[in-house]
Amino acid sequence: MWKHLEIELYKIFHRPRTYLAFAAITALIGVIQLGLKVDGKEYTEFVMADFAGSFSVDGKILNGYFICYVILQLLLVHVPLLIALIAADMISGEANMGTLRLLLTKSQSRTEILLAKFLASVIYTLLLLIWIAILGLLLSLVIFGTDDLFIMKSSYVVVVKSSDVFWRYCGAFCFAALAMTTVAALGFFLSFFAENSIGPIVATMSVIIVCTILSTMNIPLFNLIKPYLFTSHMVTWKEFFDFKVNDANEAIIGSIQYPDKIIRSALVLVLHIIIFVVGGIWYFRKKDVLS
């Protein structure tokens, strides 16, 4: 199994497509950082316009933590596509190339091969998120410096002390990793049903788009199914930036407002991952390979 995982990783990182995803993320983050470096003041004035008369701000809003939050909000919507490019290609791409049958004539069991493939796509997903963390958080901190994190909600502003932010980002990235692993599991599952990569990649993105729309529309019928849609839980990383307050309305350092919400969302995502992976393997173990 580990030998097979090593081989799968070798294949992933010898494909130009893999580096396209890293290049795309580098370019996107670079553009956001450049834009905010050049015109960041105007941007913060615009987003703070509703609160302009309510209070004054000491320190700099435009710091590394703020930039990373902006990047995560913008990027985590698009990263699924980059993950689908690899995960949804894991089986269908091999079937398309004709290498799947050669792979399956080797002595490893199908379950072993498939698990190694899924783990490889998970590692790719994690590396992608680590890259986002390096560029989005660490590089932003280097370029823009540190200060308290201002998060603009629809009707209020949350200010997280700079000393209390970093671990929240660690938690948010870990949760985002789980959410993106769910996307990888979905792409992996759909790749069992096609013999070319395009179909499962498009299908993965279509499922995410449809479910995201259902998750965000406030219609009673959809509200019934929302708790079961994985897309409803993918944005729970934001919960790491909501904290409890004491009687004096001061932030309790190191607290999270709704930790049970994070745990529930994580469990829903894990359940989806299990269903997609086990379901796919169960289907494929019985499949006649005719391609």
Next chain:
Amino acid sequence: MMEIVKVEALTKKFDQLKAVNQLSFSVLPGDVYGFLGQNGAGKSTTIRMLLTLITPTDGDIQIFGLSLSKHRKEILQQIGAVIEKPDVYKYLSAYDNLKLFAKLSGIQPTRTTLMEQLELVGLAHRAKDTVKTFSQGMKQRLGIAIALVHNPQLIILDEPTNGLDPQGIADMRNLILSLSSQYKKTVIVSSHLLSEIEQIASRILIIDKGKKLVEGSSDELFDQSKIIIELNTNDNKSAYNILSESNWSNKLQPIRNGQIILQINKNDIPIFNQYLVSKDIAVFSLQPRHSLEDYFLQITAGKQHVEAFRN
């Protein structure tokens, strides 16, 4: 002698279609076993069942004396295969592909071993080139190297000459022969080309519509003294009428696509030619035919299969 492969009453149904129907055969150690049949006869389905890519509907497969369903891992460790097209990772070099599949086969060969393997199939000079720059023949040879890299006892080649040029076909033939004679491997090779199998196989199985037609040694199945020829003259219709009323009538096969086909003794060809000339028929060509279709005609007295092949 224990059979390397023993297949009994193997059946595969796809919905209502029986792709393989109660097929039984056995392969002996050292055989180059020719698996012959028209396209769609069930060869690839059978081979895929031998390699566990397809699950049989019924029947039993034993390889190296072990049940394939119970000892898949041990059996597949001793098999190397090329199935139809030799598809490999196009973005990797020949050397990297070989190394990767060697690892998958559970071995860690040295660079020298891998280069020797590429040398065997004539690809050592292109070892570092990516496969996307390779011709079909080169990919086919790389496929063979991959099949051989873990030194298997049994090699299964499904239509290994597909897409090869004449030189490539000759090279492949020589390679298969050397695998058997020099390296003492047992080889199962499938093809729809009789001429190809006839030249390399020690034993042959011919299947049609998923069923066994004949099985035996090459010498048993082919009477080398008789050949099928195609006659072309200045007036095929008159020639056919003349031959129908002559002593040659019993050699005539049913006309196919306007061509006169005869099965005659090799030694009778000059006399046959003289006879036609004596009847004022100008002979343009007497061309030996060597297709599976002709062989089917031979073994079924030209009756049952003609219509099937025309359709």
